[in-house]
Each structure stands twice: as C-alpha cells, then as structure tokens.
Amino acid sequence: MARPHFRRFWVRVLPDGRALSQFDPKTGEYCGYEAYPGPVAQILFYAITPRLAELIRANKDVAEASNLPILTFEIAPGERSELYRKGTLMLFPRRICGFCEAEFDADIAICPRCLAKNQWYCGTCDTLVEKPLIDPIKKQIRCPVCENTLPRGIRQIQCIGEFCEEKIFTHYVLNIGSERHIILDYTRRR
Amino acid sequence: MAEVATIYRIYGNPGVKSPLTNKVARFCTQDAEPNLNNPCKVPPAGAVYDSFRCTDCLGITGDFNQVRDIYLHGDGNFALDWGLDSANGGGLFVGHKDIGDNGLPIDVALHGSNQYAVATGTVGTTGHSIADPTNGHPFYRGEAMPEMDFDDCLADSPLLIDSGPYTDDFYSKAWVFDLRTVPTSQYGRKTAKAAIVTYSIF
Numbered sequence: 001m002a003r004p005h006f007r008r009f010w011v012r013v014l015p016d017g018r019a020l021s022q023f024d025p026k027t028g029e030y031c032g033y034e035a036y037p038g039p040v041a042q043i044l045f046y047a048i049t050p051r052l053a054e055l056i057r058a059n060k061d062v063a064e065a066s067n068l069p070i071l072t073f074e075i076a077p078g079e080r081s082e083l084y085r086k087g088t089l090m091l092f093p094r095r096i097c098g099f100c101e102a103e104f105d106a107d108i109a110i111c112p113r114c115l116a117k118n119q120w121y122c123g124t125c126d127t128l129v130e131k132p133l134i135d136p137i138k139k140q141i142r143c144p145v146c147e148n149t150l151p152r153g154i155r156q157i158q159c160i161g162e163f164c165e166e167k168i169f170t171h172y173v174l175n176i177g178s179e180r181h182i183i184l185d186y187t188r189r190r
Numbered sequence: 191m192a193e194v195a196t197i198y199r200i201y202g203n204p205g206v207k208s209p210l211t212n213k214v215a216r217f218c219t220q221d222a223e224p225n226l227n228n229p230c231k232v233p234p235a236g237a238v239y240d241s242f243r244c245t246d247c248l249g250i251t252g253d254f255n256q257v258r259d260i261y262l263h264g265d266g267n268f269a270l271d272w273g274l275d276s277a278n279g280g281g282l283f284v285g286h287k288d289i290g291d292n293g294l295p296i297d298v299a300l301h302g303s304n305q306y307a308v309a310t311g312t313v314g315t316t317g318h319s320i321a322d323p324t325n326g327h328p329f330y331r332g333e334a335m336p337e338m339d340f341d342d343c344l345a346d347s348p349l350l351i352d353s354g355p356y357t358d359d360f361y362s363k364a365w366v367f368d369l370r371t372v373p374t375s376q377y378g379r380k381t382a383k384a385a386i387v388t389y390s391i392f
Binding site for chain 2: 001002003004006030033034035059060061084085086087088089090091092093106107134136162163164165166168173
C-alpha cells in the first residue's frame with residue numbers, strides 16, 4: 001500500500017484569472033484530478049513548503065518540503081495542453097532486526113543498532129557459525145568446524161527478517177502543442 | 191487523497207489476491223505463499239526446471255479521473271545477479287502476447303474476461319513453463335512468442351501490461367512470471383530485486 005511522494009505541486013491559472021491548485025493551500029486536501037477539460041492560460045509548479053507538507057500529511061497523503069525552483073508554462077489561447085502525472089511503484093527490499101526492531105537496507109547483513117546477525121548453531125561444538133558449508137548435492141548445511149572430524153548438520157538461528165517496502169515516485173508530464181515537458185521532483189546537477 | 195497503489199500476488203483457485211506489502215515475493219515450486227518452503231532447484235544435467243508461475247497485478251484506489259498505460263520493467267540484470275545462466279536458457283521470463291496488452295485479464299467486469307490459470311507442476315521440483323505447449327499458460331501458450339526474457343524489459347522499453355483506461359478503483363491486468371533454472375545456474379540464496387510498475391494518472 002504505497003502513496004505517491006510529492007515534492008512539488010501544480011497551480012493551474014484559467015483565462016479568467018482563477019487559479020486551481022493540486023492541493024488546497026488552506027487544508028492540504030488533494031483536488032482529485034490532474035486533467036482539466038477547459039482552457040488554461042498558465043501552469044505553474046511550486047515547491048512544497050514545510051507548512052503545506054504538514055497539511056498534506058494531515059490528509060493522509062505523503063509530501064516532503066523542498067526548495068525546487070518555480071516553473072512557469074504559458075499556454076497561448078487555443079493551444080492544446082495536457083497535464084498528467086506518472087507514478088513509478090517500486091518494491092524496496094528491507095531487513096528488520098528481531099531483537100531491536102530496527103529497519104535497515106537489505107544489503108546490510110548485520111543490524112546497525114544491536115549488531116545482531118543471522119547465524120547457524122552447531123550442537124556438537126556449541127558454536128555459532130556465520131558461514132556454513134553448503135552441499136547442494138547432498139542438500140545439507142554443515143558445520144565447517146566439525147567437518148574434518150565428524151561432519152554435522154547445523155540449524156539456522158534467524159534473527160534478521162526480510163520484507164519489501166513499497167514506494168511511489170512521481171513526476172509530471174505537460175504536453176503543450178507538440179512540446180513535451182517532463183517535470184521531475186528533484187533537480188539534476190549538471 | 192491521492193491514489194494508493196498496491197501490488198498483489200494471486201494464488202489458488204479461483205485466484206485469491208494477497209498484497210505483497212511488507213512481504214518478500216519469492217519464486218518457488220508450489221502455488222501458495224512459500225516463505226522458505228519448496229524453493230526453486232538447480233536441475234540435474236540435461237534438464238530444465240521452472241518455478242511455478244507467479245501471477246501479479248496492480249491495484250489502485252483513491253481519487254483520480256483516469257489511470258492508464260501500466261507498464262512493467264526491471265533493471266535488465268536479473269539473470270546475471272541471480273546466476274541463472276541466460277546463455278544456456280536460464281532466466282526470468284514474463285508472459286507475452288503477440289498483439290495488444292501483454293497483461294492477463296483477471297476480472298470479467300474490468301477486463302472483459304477472466305483468464306487466470308492456477309500455476310501447475312510437480313510441487314517441490316518444477317513448475318510448468320508459460321510456453322509449455324501442453325501445460326503452459328492457456329492465455330499465452332498459443333502465441334508465436336508466448337514469453338519474453340524479463341531482462342529485455344527495460345526503463346526505455348517497458349512491457350505494456352494494461353493500456354486501461356480506468357476511471358474508478360481497479361485491479362489491472364496481471365503479469366505472469368516464470369523463473370527458469372538450468373544445470374549451470376548458480377545454487378544458493380539470491381538477493382532481493384525489484385520489478386518496477388509505472389502508470390499514468392490523470
């Protein structure tokens with residue numbers, strides 16, 4: 001269950017001077033649409049301010065304040081324009097520590113808070129083994145310490161769990177006449 | 191409120207959708223949430239094993255005028271990162287249609303028909319591939335190209351799953367994955383990787 005992460009929002013200025021905003025500036029409520037059927041004179045993209053981010057979050061949407069520059073697009077009378085948003089839904093693998101419940105990146109094997117890690121226990125030599133011997137032919141996981149004397153199977157003591165976190169990245173696409181503008185929610189360093 | 195998007199995995203008969211939120215979606219050789227049971231195996235010399243087919247879809251709820259153009263892509267390195275040996279036929283494959291949307295219709299009201307098929311095979315050993323002429327996926331197996339290598343579905347050439355449009359809460363057409371191992375595939379635990387879904391919202 002992921003929601004789009006907003007760092008900028010649009011304001012649509014109509015030919016009669018009225019302005020429609022993606023988020024209500026007083027309440028932070030999402031307007032519920034990106035498309036607008038009538039004529040538009042101007043479309044502006046503003047950075048989300050800290051105050052607006054708070055209001056948006058109070059409405060259960062996800063927003064983060066940013067210092068992205070204001071972008072302005074003029075639309076000549078009679079010119080066709082289309083604005084929509086692209087959502088990119090990704091699943092990020094994450095890990096969680098069973099002892100301290102810290103959540104961390106999946107490429108880290110050891111809990112950064114309490115240093116817990118998944119290990120294997122050998123009941124014969126009474127040791128915890130981090131890297132067991134894996135025998136894919138016999139389908140066995142064995143203790144490397146006991147291997148030279150009496151090969152023993154070992155069992156995993158699992159204290160680090162895995163899960164996937166869903167995130168939606170979003171950006172805007174604005175078509176004016178034959179021109180396409182991609183409005184990202186970050187700035188690119190050149 | 192803006193949209194809420196969730197990826198679901200469909201198991202069993204008639205096809206129960208389970209959200210993948212806070213889970214790790216694994217390929218396995220059973221038609222149920224596997225946890226660590228019945229993992230994919232490396233086959234003996236001369237054989238090819240497939241995972242049981244995985245059927246996933248996107249669900250979107252919330253306020254919007256229209257959602258359309260749902261695409262799927264990866265980073266192009268699934269076979270490499272998982273040691274599947276693509277040179278010898280291993281890899282991650284996805285159901286493909288010769289024309290139109292590549293997604294599998296799973297809802298009569300939304301998609302016009304329900305073509306969901308339970309994944310089949312020998313539990314604990316191998317599943318039936320999407321393209322298997324006899325036991326493959328009924329919606330795809332008759333196509334000239336019933337499956338494609340998911341590593342060919344990249345950000346600049348994503349796979350069209352569902353062109354839509356949808357104007358209210360919906361489940362998209364589904365995509366069907368099949369992980370194939372060959373005798374030279376690497377044994378062992380694999381790192382988690384992401385399939386990426388994009389959509390246009392109006």
